[in-house]
Amino acid sequence: MNEPWGPHDLGGQEGGPVDLAERDTAYWEWQIDAMIRLSLKKGLISDFAELRDGIEQLTQDDYDQCSYYERWAKSLAHTLVSRGVVSDEQLTKQIENVRRRQEAGT
Amino acid sequence: MTNYEDDKDHDHEHDHSRTFQADHAEPTSDGARIGLALRELLIEAGHYTAEEEQTVIAAMQDASPRDGGKIAARAWVDSEYKKRLLDNGAAAIRELGYEIEPYEFTVMENDASTHNVIVCTLCSCYPRSLLGMSPAWYKSATYRARVVREPRSVLTEFGVNLADDIDVRVHDSTAELRYMVLPERPVGTEGWSEAKLAALITRDSLIGTQRDLVLS
Numbered sequence: 001m002n003e004p005w006g007p008h009d010l011g012g013q014e015g016g017p018v019d020l021a022e023r024d025t026a027y028w029e030w031q032i033d034a035m036i037r038l039s040l041k042k043g044l045i046s047d048f049a050e051l052r053d054g055i056e057q058l059t060q061d062d063y064d065q066c067s068y069y070e071r072w073a074k075s076l077a078h079t080l081v082s083r084g085v086v087s088d089e090q091l092t093k094q095i096e097n098v099r100r101r102q103e104a105g106t
Numbered sequence: 107m108t109n110y111e112d113d114k115d116h117d118h119e120h121d122h123s124r125t126f127q128a129d130h131a132e133p134t135s136d137g138a139r140i141g142l143a144l145r146e147l148l149i150e151a152g153h154y155t156a157e158e159e160q161t162v163i164a165a166m167q168d169a170s171p172r173d174g175g176k177i178a179a180r181a182w183v184d185s186e187y188k189k190r191l192l193d194n195g196a197a198a199i200r201e202l203g204y205e206i207e208p209y210e211f212t213v214m215e216n217d218a219s220t221h222n223v224i225v226c227t228l229c230s231c232y233p234r235s236l237l238g239m240s241p242a243w244y245k246s247a248t249y250r251a252r253v254v255r256e257p258r259s260v261l262t263e264f265g266v267n268l269a270d271d272i273d274v275r276v277h278d279s280t281a282e283l284r285y286m287v288l289p290e291r292p293v294g295t296e297g298w299s300e301a302k303l304a305a306l307i308t309r310d311s312l313i314g315t316q317r318d319l320v321l322s
Contacts, residue, residue, distance in 0.1 A: 011227030011278065013251035018263050023242040028133040032141045034162040038154040048281050052229060068230060068245045070137025077140045086147050094143035102134055 007063035008056050029069040036072055044085050045076070054078045170238040174286055175307035177202060177236065179300050181213075182291045188215075195286070199236070206235050214277060215288040216317065221268055223261065223314030224277045224285040225253045231279040233286050237309055244313065254278065264315040287314040292321055 039045050054075030058066070066074065080086050133142065149156060177199055181188035191198040195211035211233070214222040226232065227250045232240035243249050253260045257274045261267075268274060277285040289311040295303060310316035 008228050010247055010251040011225075011254045013247075014255070015248035015251045018243050018249045018252070018260060019246060020243055020263065025239050026133065028138055028142060030163045030166065031145055031159065032138075033166060034159045035141070035145050035148065035154075037162050037166075038158060039148070042153055044148075044153060052281070055229070064247075066137045067135070069141065070135055073137050073141025073144065077144050080144065080148075085153070086144065086151075090147055091140070091143060094147050095139050098139045098143045098146070102139075 006056050007058060007060045008052075032069045032073050032076075036076060039076060039080070044083070045079055050079055051075045166234070166239070169235055171236075171307070171309035171312060172304070173204060173238075174233065174236040174309075174312045175304045176300075177204070177213075177286075178288050178307050178312065179304035181288055182303055183300050188288075191288070204236065206233075209281065210283045211286070212277070212283065213286050213288050214275065216290045216314075218290075219271065220273050220275060221261075221266075221314065221317055222275045222277060222285075222287045223253060223257060224279060224287060225250060226279040227251070227254055228278075229281070231281055231284060233284045236286060237312060241309070261315065261317075264310070266315065266317045268317070286312050289317070289319055292319045294321060 036051065040047070045051065051072065052075075055063075055071050057078075058071060058074065062074070063071065077086075077091060081088050081091060133139070145159075148154060149159070177191070180202065181191050187198065187201075190201070191213050192215055195213040196206060196209070198213075199206055199211060214224075216222055225244075230240060230245040230250075232244060234240065249260065254276050257276050258268055261274070279285055289307060291303070292306065295306070306319045306322060308316055308319065311319055
C-alpha cells in the first residue's frame, strides 16, 4: 500500500472526527508568520520550500506534538542556524532569556 | 495589499509593539519559545524592525473572506468575467486589483451536479491573500488526512449532506497552485446588487465545506 513519505504526508490516512472549533490566532503566532515573511523578503531564506523541507524533517513525535506555528518556528530556527544567520549558542541563550522572563511573569 | 474600502471596522488601536498581548495565554511551549527567541535575535541584529513586523501583521490581519466573496459575486453577475476567472484565476483576480503571490490560482465552480472542496494534505497551503487566516480545522491532521479519503463523510461533519448523484471533487493545494471554490448562486437572488450578493458568501463556501448559502 501507499506508505507515507514522512510525518507531513497525511493524505489518505485514517482519523477521527474533524474538530470544528474556531480558534483565534494568538499574537505570537502572527509574529512567527511575520518573521517568516520578513526572512523571505530580506533574503535570509531563499523560499518556502526551504522551510517546508525543515518541517518535513521533523521527527514524528515533534510533528505530532507541535502546533502549526511551532513547526514553522522550529524549521526557521534550524534553517537560520545552518545558514549562520544566528549561532546555536546565541539561540540557546535567548531561549533561556525568554523562559526566565516568562517564569518571572514579566 | 488589496482594496479594503469596506474594512473600516478593524481595530488598529491595540499596541502591536508588545511581545505578548494581555488577552492571550503566554506561549510557553518549547516551539513557541524558539520562535520568540529567534524573533528577538533577528530584530536585535537589525534584520528587520518591530515596525516592519507590525506592518506585515496588519496587512495579514486585513485579508478576509470578504475579498474572496467579492470575486465570486463578480463572477455571478458578469458571465464574461466568470469565464476569465475559471480560465485563468490568477489573471482574473489581479484584474480586480488584488495582488496575489506569483502562483497559479484555479477557481473551481460548483453546480447542480458537482461539489468542490479544497485541502492541502502535505502542509496547509491556503489562499490567505483572498480568505485571510485559515481556520484551525483546515490545518488539522484529521481534515488533511480524511477529506481525500472520505470527503462525503467529512462534509457531513460540516453539515453538508450531498446526494449520491453529486460528484465530489477534492483539490489538493500546493505551494505553487492554490484553489478557491466558486459557490452556486442561490435561487431567489435575481436582480440583487453585486455588494449584496458578496455579503452572502462565506469563508467555508469558498473552501467547499459549505454548499448552500443562506439568504440574509
